[in-house]
Amino acid sequence: MRTTMFTLSSLGGASTVTGSKHLLTNNGKRILIDCGLFQGLKNLRDLNWAPLSVKPSSIDAVVLTHAHLDHSGYLPKLVRDGFRGKIFATEATRDVAELILKDSGYLQEKDAEYANRKGFSKHKPALPLYGVRDAERALERFSAVPFGKVVKLPGGASLLFRHAGHILGAATVDIEWGGKRIVFSGDLGRYGDPVMHDPEPVPGADYVVIESTYGDRTHEPSDPTELLGSVVERTVRRGGTVVIPAFAVGRAQSLLYHLWKLRSAGRLSKVPIYLDSPMAISATDLLHAHRDDHRLSPEECDAICGIATYTRDVEDSKEISASSYPKVVISASGMATGGRVLHHLKAFAPDQKNTILFSGYQAAGTRGRAMLQGAREIKIHGQWIPVLAELADLPALSAHADSNELMRWLSELRHAPARTFIVHGESDAAEALRVRIGRDLGWDATVPRQDQVFDL
Template sequence: MLTLTSLGGAGTVTGSKHLLSHGGKRILIDCGLFQGLKNLRELNWAPLPIKPSSIDAVVLTHAHLDHSGYLPKLVRDGFRGRIFATDATRDVAEMILKDSGYLQEKDADYANRKGFSKHKPALPLYGIHDAERTVEFFSPVPFGESVQLPGGAVLTFRHAGHILGAATADIEWAGRRVAFSGDLGRYGDPVMLDPEPILEADYIVVESTYGNRVHEPGDTTELLGAVIERTVQRGGTVVIPAFAVGRAQSLLYHLWKLKTAGRLSNIPIYLDSPMAIDATDLLHAHRADHRLTPEVCGAICGIATYTRDVEGSKAITASRYPKVVISASGMATGGRVLHHLKVFAPDQKNTVLFSGFQAAGTRGRAMLQGAREIKIHGEWIPVRAEVDDLAMLSAHADANELMRWLSGFRHGPSRIFIVHGEPEAAEALRVRIDKDLGWNATVPRQDQAFDL
């Protein structure tokens, strides 16, 4: 009997971990960190309901932390199998996981020095050494090629759009075919490829990040330009919290379009995120995974001043001249952007511009909901700056695009499982699938097991 259990990403948009079990073998699809609400983050410290050493393989759909960020903890706690991922996902994951380990060590050290943690001492969930060790377990898999997994399972990756290397996972095992969407990207995105269809599946596991929303139409380049220009006119700075992989590169593309149109000519643009800089470099290394020509790729990579060192980042914060600052993390949960927010958020001349999904419990969600102060490094910071959102720049498929991908299957599955979404979004997608497609759709609970 083939069994599916969601150990994360069930009833929430973070911590994706979906377990397939058969004949004593276990394959984990994605292995993400819980983010956002404190009660979710605390789950990262709780032991998994199964021993990591009992997991035979991990299939990684893409490298974002909510899908990959628990891997170093899994390895440290005893996992010794292989991690199957596309070439680009392996490269991006190496960068993201090392950065995650480094930031956790640095945050713990900062909390101990400043004394604002309730834990004495504050400890990281894992460190950079754990991340470096995890990379050794990766086995790259080309798009479109079928590979053998432990226990006789067969895996095929197809393009999912979303970010560099992102894939859907098509797994045949024990006479069943299970399709995992991972995170699906947008159709017609100017940088990333469209999600590829999967024609057949007995069961589907689909994300629902935007299961209850449709992205507003609009010219992203024009809207971005308008926000920047009105901020600069009042002498302000635009701070853009951006995911280092995917969103930062899309922003550079739209800024390049504005520059080539003769706009923003004298406005400095800074990419203040070593990881985003490295991710931008990876566009050249994996040209088959995106739409950009080598010439355009080179042009957008040269549009900003790159800041790798801390002193350069501090100089950006200290400057009161109008500018655009792109910095991670995208939901303002950590990273250098917090230091920029501490300085620029209290001033009404400035703008904080979000460019994608903001999970519950994050500073980004709080600010978009009108919070007039946010807590950073144990200190309450007033928010007087203009706060805007370019939701259409999201790398996630909206409800209509999720339905478009599902409509690519030739036949309805025996059952579809709706995961990786907040409760309202997952339930809205379930109702729509039932109404429009007539499929048997279920929103799993955490640790709930299903026989397939």
Template structure:
């Protein structure tokens, strides 16, 4: 009698920092851990249109580590293509994912409409990968699980979530199936983060899959309050506007916290601060609702989130762009791939008095990465925009653990796992982390290729 073996295959997130999808299979049963969109380079984005190597209807369950698009953004397409099971997530992840997925569906519809109206696509007509209605249908499949709660699935697997930091609701997940225990790190956050809890260690595992976004780097340990304050004051003093492309969930709220601390210290007390992102505004409200998932008490939350002027509607956003007085604008998206920040960049990037401040990881193929690498022009809405503004970066604000912090999280295991799979990193970062794991922990690491299958 042949006993089925547990296998692991990465359908995304291998060799890249995007499109995370990891498939566990045991006989005829399958569990998908994360279900993300590919973003960044065109050849990666085109993978979103490729047929999955497994039929969605054949997947028993989806377990979601957190709500960022590169981990959740393919869910509407999965459901549209026939997935009928549950999507397990923490309560905060469920609420954040609803914001992100519905926004993603809406933007894809608008992008397709724009391309068709201006005949800018070789497809006739251009179609969205999915729309807002598909996103709403996907949200109906969510089933919430509290941190630390053990859930037993009908296929015999059991899993539990532990805090991972990173963003509101983010988790690592421990799965026991077929006598094997495997831990998926999800995206590991920072230790000592002012808003989010420290990543919780896991004691035992046969196998570990860990992200490696910053597997080859150590973050700057400078005080972000001082660095942010100096950049803002320098910009405002010369009559400029500070534009900060920021992830709507997590980074926008962290920036408000640091600006609040600067105001408390008597700095930037006259400069208006705008939060120009409907999703970031909604995510800020979710911080208030999920108080147990972050460090801020209710009164501090109220004070922090009261320092900005919130712009919900398009006309208010246009008024910010038209206003040439010195100010601070936080706007999505964080890698300048879309959203309202593009309109601000078109207006403010050509003026050397202004500053564009990058406040997080910038994936290859994005406008944010181009700015990071010194681009003097950006293509926005079909036009080339000169970049004469100062460009700065706040490395210390990353929501991802650096190489040392990833090793710290791995060091929480009481015994060596049989193997560590290193994913969600560009090739150099993943390979650097593999080498460090071998050198410092003596563990066997492997950097999987896309669709490479491993018997566990």
């Protein structure tokens, strides 16, 4: 990659909603904002195995907007391949990343072991991208930064975190370097979310890098608690189980909140609720540890955390799959790409009395997207599983800002940036947001290509 005075390039998250990695280079110093795994389509997942376009050892620091796997999940490989700098993140992001990265390493080791044992991998032997020890080495490089405090980065840059909503610890990243200010939205949350704070306004920037997950659509204004209750109640009436693939951090806790609201209103009183994800259970405990990062009172935290039966043990998880009693099962992963939810899908998807409920974004190439697009079979652990269960999609439960909310956050800047870069969205969504920014705000907006270099 060529080096000029001050440049920006996206090593991931360009015209795709996964693998976010945005590189600032200034006088030979490099700062990487986010370091995510590619997920979904095979051609994207294959990029996780390909060398980066810059040597990891040449990167001086990493700054994380938040801990979701598509923003942090490549860190263990980056460290294993030679990165030796610090990883700057909020305190809650550091705690959440410990859960996510160790879990990712563990699952990759287990998936490789399972593939080798069952013989369904094309690779002989199947290998994990990284393991638990690699995740632990990455965690040793973290440096926690409070919200609202300016800290120095290598090369004379400075960093400021502001609340982004979305999940615990999520932040927008404000970097001042060489007299220029570059702001990264990370993943923005919803305004008026009952659990997370609103995205904090940014007063100004010379350049803005904004996500576009929902850049081409708006969320329906319906009450998500009521929508969730209707799905569960009609499924239970026909004797079925509701399986909810959920991101262990953020979505699982939001679902527990809405289920608690339903219980408080006298609904679902006899419906068992299971949180079947050790990582989601641990993430729910973090609500107590980081009270300033969300809206919930200590009493609400206790009530929400107490509404579900937690299952850490594998045998207990198997009993849930084996039971035909009507219930709600919340289990990771959120796009049905791995984790215990796959075993629940194998058990419940073939029966039309059950419901598979999606409550968040489903990336292209994932089982979740395939089911929502009408797939009547999905491949799990080398087997084709029929999908006869009802499929429900409740985007109103999403933790991602929609197009209107992204525009609201941008419009709070006091002056137009020199350029706005639109990332972390599929091509149609990113292009729709680019057009809208130009039309409504009159700003110069660009959708970067992978590894395209921009002079700042």
